[in-house]
Amino acid sequence: MARSDSIRSYKQHKLDPNESFDAIVIGSGMGGLTCAALLARDGERVLVLEKHYTAGGFTHVFKRSGYEWDVGIHYIGGVNHPRALLYTLFHYLSRGELEWADMGEIYDRVWFGDEHFDFRKGAENFKAGLKERFPEPEDQQAIDRYVELVKQANEASRTFFAEKAVPRAVSWVAGGRMRKKYLDFAGRTTREVLEELTRNEKLIGVLTAQYGDYGLPPGRSSFAMHALVSNHYLHGGAFPVGGSSRIAETVAETIGAAGGLVLTNAPVESLILERNAAVGVRMADGRELRAPNIISSAGVVNTYRKLVPEEAGRSLGLPQQLDAVQPSVAHMGLYLGFKESTADLGLNKTNYWIYPDGSYDHDKNVEAFVADVNADFPVVYVSFPSAKDPKWEERYPGRATVDIITLAPYEWFDRWKDSRWKKRGDDYEAFKEQISQRLLEVLYRYEPQLRGKVDHYELSTPLSTRDFVSYELGEIYGLSHDPARFEQRFLRPRTPIKNLYLTGQDIVTCGVGGALLGGMVTVSAMKGRDYISKARAAALQEIEAHSS
Numbered sequence: 001m002a003r004s005d006s007i008r009s010y011k012q013h014k015l016d017p018n019e020s021f022d023a024i025v026i027g028s029g030m031g032g033l034t035c036a037a038l039l040a041r042d043g044e045r046v047l048v049l050e051k052h053y054t055a056g057g058f059t060h061v062f063k064r065s066g067y068e069w070d071v072g073i074h075y076i077g078g079v080n081h082p083r084a085l086l087y088t089l090f091h092y093l094s095r096g097e098l099e100w101a102d103m104g105e106i107y108d109r110v111w112f113g114d115e116h117f118d119f120r121k122g123a124e125n126f127k128a129g130l131k132e133r134f135p136e137p138e139d140q141q142a143i144d145r146y147v148e149l150v151k152q153a154n155e156a157s158r159t160f161f162a163e164k165a166v167p168r169a170v171s172w173v174a175g176g177r178m179r180k181k182y183l184d185f186a187g188r189t190t191r192e193v194l195e196e197l198t199r200n201e202k203l204i205g206v207l208t209a210q211y212g213d214y215g216l217p218p219g220r221s222s223f224a225m226h227a228l229v230s231n232h233y234l235h236g237g238a239f240p241v242g243g244s245s246r247i248a249e250t251v252a253e254t255i256g257a258a259g260g261l262v263l264t265n266a267p268v269e270s271l272i273l274e275r276n277a278a279v280g281v282r283m284a285d286g287r288e289l290r291a292p293n294i295i296s297s298a299g300v301v302n303t304y305r306k307l308v309p310e311e312a313g314r315s316l317g318l319p320q321q322l323d324a325v326q327p328s329v330a331h332m333g334l335y336l337g338f339k340e341s342t343a344d345l346g347l348n349k350t351n352y353w354i355y356p357d358g359s360y361d362h363d364k365n366v367e368a369f370v371a372d373v374n375a376d377f378p379v380v381y382v383s384f385p386s387a388k389d390p391k392w393e394e395r396y397p398g399r400a401t402v403d404i405i406t407l408a409p410y411e412w413f414d415r416w417k418d419s420r421w422k423k424r425g426d427d428y429e430a431f432k433e434q435i436s437q438r439l440l441e442v443l444y445r446y447e448p449q450l451r452g453k454v455d456h457y458e459l460s461t462p463l464s465t466r467d468f469v470s471y472e473l474g475e476i477y478g479l480s481h482d483p484a485r486f487e488q489r490f491l492r493p494r495t496p497i498k499n500l501y502l503t504g505q506d507i508v509t510c511g512v513g514g515a516l517l518g519g520m521v522t523v524s525a526m527k528g529r530d531y532i533s534k535a536r537a538a539a540l541q542e543i544e545a546h547s548s
């Protein structure tokens with residue numbers, strides 16, 4: 001599988017000063033790539049500028065010691081069927097080059113000590129699986145009602161997110177109506193909604209066990225976000241064939257086919273504004289690049305605090321808007337490599353969500369851990385990427401990888417904030433080592449055959465996230481998905497600065513699918529046309545033509 005010729009290094013690729021682009025996209029995450037590819041499929045030349053040495057934002061992979069790890073993809077929902085919405089959108093963006101590997105019947109396994117619960121593919125199987133474990137009639141009713149509410153919330157999300165793309169005048173007249181139904185779900189916490197369905201704490205603990213997918217425990221998360229994630233995976237999980245880097249590689253080819261480029265090692269220092277219009281970007285090396293439209297997928301906080309010149313931002317009240325939103329959580333990730341094949345190690349595709357023994361109150365568990373690092377991990381998520389990618393064995397014969405994730409407040413790392421990668425000091429390394437060993441012990445409890453077989457391990461911290469993907473507080477999901485976030489009308493593609501658009505996870509929601517839809521909404525707002533329908537219709541035609 002070749003890397004894309006359309007991804008080059010800014011340092012090595014000599015950009016012709018006379019070269020012109022129709023748009024510049026800041027950041028090569030899923031949101032930015034989506035915008036660039038949509039415009040490219042309309043024949044526009046787009047330049048994507050990425051700060052990191054590799055493309056893809058959180059969809060990037062990194063390689064070390066003969067292994068490769070995915071950073072921000074462990075599974076994606078809604079791509080298990082050629083007619084599924086996300087499947088068609090990915091098809092359109094990659095011109096059919098991106099392939100998906102289904103994760104099988106059980107995508108998530110939830111552990112509370114030795115007891116486990118399986119999340120099965122398909123709404124009916126999901127319900128039936130849980131009902132076997134919760135046989136009381138009132139619990140069974142609650143499970144049915146829960147799935148019903150999840151579906152209703154998702155239904156209501158359509159006009160809510162569509163409203164972000166409509167012209168200002170339409171929003172002014174119809175915006176309130178388009179947003180209202182979803183806000184009824186979004187304005188309440190997940191716990192509030194679930195407590196209306198059941199008093200069974202164990203059932204609530206199980207139903208909200210995927211909270212790590214958006215970072216906030218049920219007492220703090222918006223039910224709208226919970227419902228999006230729950231519904232997203234209801235028809236199963238899938239993984240990109242060939243690993244996460246295939247997303248950026250295949251989408252970059254689409255961008256390149258129209259004469260565009262993705263440049264890595266290309267940090268944008270600031271936006272260039274003239275008469276309150278964005279006309280270009282100033283690179284960290286001082287070079288100026290101009291285009292009629294500028295799209296930022298660097299996150300709304302980075303865009304408004306760092307990229308918009310300070311005085312212009314202040315006069316438009318942009319930093320004040322940010323006071324209404326919070327950063328999402330930070331994390332620690334343990335990346336493991338084994339010199340044995342996935343099959344020999346007996347690893348499966350199902351993700352594990354591991355919780356403290358018999359403790360179903362996620363909010364209390366998080367609070368206890370934030371107060372005391374020696375408390376039980378509130379959640380340990382274990383993913384087996386080498387088992388999920390059918391091409392892994394071909395790419396890395398006789399090797400396997402495992403990723404482990406837990407939450408970590410950024411504040412714990414604040415004292416090392418001025419240090420550089422790999423030079424943060426012995427105390428930092430000692431702290432990491434202690435956490436790594438504790439996480440390994442959790443893994444060995446559930447996969448004891450792995451003990452003594454780890455060939456490589458390294459722990460990332462919120463400082464790694466800050467330095468590699470440019471989120472100042474190591475946040476992994478952009479803005480926090482609490483009820484207040486969904487109230488904010490400024491989280492939309494159009495900004496008060498002409499020709500400057502926002503995209504990515506802050507515009508719709510976190511998740512690769514959320515960031516992709518963010519890109520769809522942004523281009524729809526720019527062009528005054530529904531790009532989701534356009535891309536889906538074109539993809540369905542292409543899929544049909546290919547299969548006949």
Ligand SMILES: Cc1cc2nc3c(=O)[nH]c(=O)nc-3n(C[C@H](O)[C@H](O)[C@H](O)COP(=O)(O)OP(=O)(O)OC[C@H]3O[C@@H](n4cnc5c(N)ncnc54)[C@H](O)[C@@H]3O)c2cc1C
Nearest residue numbers: 027029030031051057058072074075268504505511512515
């Ligand atoms: C550990 C982890 C696990 C996850 N697991 C999953 C999962 O299993 N499934 C799922 O669907 N989602 C998952 N996610 C979430 C998902 O990866 C993200 O929500 C999504 O990829 C965000 O896309 P984005 O385009 O909005 O932003 P990003 O991917 O963050 O892209 C923004 C890009 O902008 C660049 N940038 C910032 N400032 C500048 C600048 N000044 N100049 C140039 N470039 C700049 C950054 O370097 C970055 O590459 C996970 C995330 C993490 C961190």
